[in-house]
Amino acid sequence: MAVTKAEIVDMLFSTMGLNKREAKSVTESFFEGIRETLAKGEEVKLSGFGNFSLREKNPRPGRNPKTGIEITITARRVVTFHPSQKLKAYVNGDGARE
Amino acid sequence: MTKSELIKYISAKHPLLPPRDIENATRHILEYLSDALQQDERIEIRGFGSFSLHIRPEKVGRNPRTGESVRVPEKRVPHFKAGKELREQVDYAPASVS
Numbered sequence: 001m002a003v004t005k006a007e008i009v010d011m012l013f014s015t016m017g018l019n020k021r022e023a024k025s026v027t028e029s030f031f032e033g034i035r036e037t038l039a040k041g042e043e044v045k046l047s048g049f050g051n052f053s054l055r056e057k058n059p060r061p062g063r064n065p066k067t068g069i070e071i072t073i074t075a076r077r078v079v080t081f082h083p084s085q086k087l088k089a090y091v092n093g094d095g096a097r098e
Numbered sequence: 099m100t101k102s103e104l105i106k107y108i109s110a111k112h113p114l115l116p117p118r119d120i121e122n123a124t125r126h127i128l129e130y131l132s133d134a135l136q137q138d139e140r141i142e143i144r145g146f147g148s149f150s151l152h153i154r155p156e157k158v159g160r161n162p163r164t165g166e167s168v169r170v171p172e173k174r175v176p177h178f179k180a181g182k183e184l185r186e187q188v189d190y191a192p193a194s195v196s
């Protein structure tokens with residue numbers, strides 16, 4: 001089972017005693033804040049967790065894998081996530097989280 | 099944007115909640131996400147993206163200088179894939195391939 005917004009809301013409800021409506025709204029603002037910032041072209045750095053940065057991709061030739069027709073993949077901007085040293089160590093079983 | 103700026107952003111949307119609560123909620127969310135990844139659990143946030151753990155199995159590598167075999171232990175790496183909405187908001191041109 002994957003973790004979704006609903007589990008985060010339940011966690012805030014049980015660990016902090018925020019009511020469900022508040023917990024839901026705070027959780028939504030958390031992801032919205034990150035998304036809006038990235039949409040403005042600014043990166044987001046969450047110390048102890050990781051950085052969301054933006055990369056400019058040049059146009060490149062591509063192919064539709066289904067039809068084999070060649071097309072040009074246009075220039076675009078994409079989001080990349082770089083986990084912090086701390087998170088990398090934590091998921092590998094050494095070091096405390098945050 | 100840094101973590102403290104994200105906290106300010108969320109606080110501005112919740113004038114009735116003490117900033118201290120928003121700060122704690124942010125910390126709880128990041129710890130909860132870190133714990134999920136540490137337990138190799140997927141995280142799926144609609145419209146934002148998903149986090150998962152990529153596991154690179156143990157392998158026998160070679161020291162390129164000496165040619166000596168070395169055991170490279172299994173490595174776990176957190177991975178993020180942007181969701182459709184985030185991808186579209188961040189890109190400047192509508193995608194030509196979908």
